[in-house]
Amino acid sequence: MRKIVRTANCPSCGSVKLKIKPSNGKVDYFCAECGIHVERTKCETFTSFDSKCEECGNDIFKVKIEEKEDKVFWTPFCIECHGQPALICIDYEGNEFDFKEREQLIIKNSMDLFEARLVKTEHSFYTFNEKVDKLKDIMNKNKYKALNIDK
Ligand SMILES: [Zn+2]
Numbered sequence: 001m002r003k004i005v006r007t008a009n010c011p012s013c014g015s016v017k018l019k020i021k022p023s024n025g026k027v028d029y030f031c032a033e034c035g036i037h038v039e040r041t042k043c044e045t046f047t048s049f050d051s052k053c054e055e056c057g058n059d060i061f062k063v064k065i066e067e068k069e070d071k072v073f074w075t076p077f078c079i080e081c082h083g084q085p086a087l088i089c090i091d092y093e094g095n096e097f098d099f100k101e102r103e104q105l106i107i108k109n110s111m112d113l114f115e116a117r118l119v120k121t122e123h124s125f126y127t128f129n130e131k132v133d134k135l136k137d138i139m140n141k142n143k144y145k146a147l148n149i150d151k
Pocket residue numbers: 010011012013014015031032033034035036
């Protein structure tokens with residue numbers, strides 16, 4: 001199994017000091033020296049890393065990059081105490097919440113999607129029925145009879 005481990009650094013100034021910006025399902029890394037966006041990594045829906053070290057509250061990290069086969073893992077470590085940022089739950093607006101609520105939010109989110117799909121289906125049924133009614137109307141007005149396709 002091939003495994004490469006290296007330290008992330010800024011492509012612009014070369015600094016290994018990075019800052020974290022958490023958002024829903026992803027983590028953005030910025031250079032602590034020149035401020036450019038270095039990388040965006042994905043995590044599970046409604047989760048992210050906190051922007052501060054869980055141990056000491058420092059907000060500058062060194063990031064270990066591990067490449068295993070075709071997967072790349074970014075693991076941030078505090079430059080002061082080697083601690084890690086906490087895994088947090090975060091919604092679309094960037095508000096933090098706890099893990100119990102995360103489950104509920106995921107359920108609610110899929111319910112909303114399901115509901116939206118249902119409305120769409122109902123709507124197309126409605127449109128279809130409307131067309132059938134119009135056709136019946138036209139047939140009645142013109143005294144057409146339904147075709148018997150057997151003949
Ligand atoms: Zn930089």
